[in-house]
Amino acid sequence: MSRGPVPLDQTLPPDSAVDEEGYAVLRRLVSRGGVVALTGAGMSTASGIPDYRGPDGQRRVQPMQHAEFVGSAQARQRYWARSFAGWDRFNAARPNPAHHAVAQLQQLGVLGPVVTQNVDGLHQRAGADQVLELHGSLDRVTCLDCGEQVARVAVQEWLEAANPGFLARLDSGSAGQVRPDGDVVVADDAVASFRAPRCLVCGGDSLKPDVVFFGGSVPRPVVDRAFATVESASTLLVLGSSLRVMSGYRFVRRATRLGIPVAVVTRGETRADGEPTVQLDSLLGDVLPRLVADLAGA
Incomplete structure (x- = not known):
């Protein structure tokens, strides 16, 4: 259940790397509830599991094909x-503050299902439910x-x-x-x-x-379920994904086509630059725990 809009009066200390104007838009969208999250490898880098790509979007290691x-x-x-x-x-590897924040957003009633591209199970270990593992486990x-x-x-x-x-x-x-x-x-x-x-x-x-290794196909029933989940969202919240791989980017395209707001929090550029309603080039650990605290106190 949505908790309704929250006042946009919270600020970070002057040394924060978070764009305040973008954060205000993010908080307003999430506070309405009905959010679906799409999460990528950037969720788990703080847990010691690196991404295949750096902040510049370039692949750093060759994955198994x-x-x-x-x-x-x-x-x-x-x-x-x-x-x-x-x-x-x-x-x-253990869940980091971003994983715990996602679970807490679910507990607050503003976030529903999580569609994850990750195969590490850390969302579930942090207490999240309704987790759809797009690429398996x-x-x-x-x-x-x-x-x-x-x-x-x-x-x-x-x-x-x-x-x-x-x-x-x-x-x-x-x-x-x-x-x-x-x-x-x-x-x-x-x-x-x-x-x-x-x-x-x-x-x-x-x-x-x-x-699903690189070059493999996500099973059709999983894709269909993910599309249905995204189509039910009030906002699609993309966390820690460069969206370079079509298996994730297609959900942003579907949301955009349906007029569903898209909010992105990740480091560096994404394939969807220019498409989201708001995009924060920030660490998830700098944004998500703060978002939980703001909404819990609203």
Whole structure:
């Protein structure tokens, strides 16, 4: 339920990087209620999970490609070696203040469903509900041969048993920073001896994290549900996304076409520059907790 408009009389200290005029528009839109959030990788950077792109929108690392993964046993071996090495760090990530603020906006009754491009589950860990995972979740693993699903933590246990001493053999500097898909860079010579997981049901070697890799397609029912969710919004609130990928940008285009206000909070430029009702080039941690405090006190 909407709490109604709130007075636009709050200001940040002089050293704040938040545009006050833009923030006032954002607060007015969110205070009306009926908001749907579309969240991207920028939500989780403060939790230690980096984006594939920097603030300039340029891709910094090469992600796993869907066609490469499904078409090459060697590519799957490389992915699973890297995922095995990075999983503990990825799984240790915890929600940051922006995640908690999204959950609190839901509790205040101004924010409804969250459509997320992230695969880390941090919205749910922060207490958010009605979360639609557009690109799936790394918590699950699916066999592409028979459809069997298993928890990612179980796969980690299998890999530990099948590759004793693998992590200990990695040089301290050979495993790079954890990436959005939960993997890290591991030297090719270490990958060569790695035993990738196999399905316990059919014995196939095509186990894949239940996520949409680059070049893959979001399942049609998920896309339809996301469009229906956006079309029901009073405002579409984009958080931490450059909107460079069409799988997210198309929802902004749909909202704009329907006359639904779009508010964007992210660092750097976006593909939708010029389209949103308001766009703040700010850290989510500088904006969302303040927004919660303002609306809670209204």
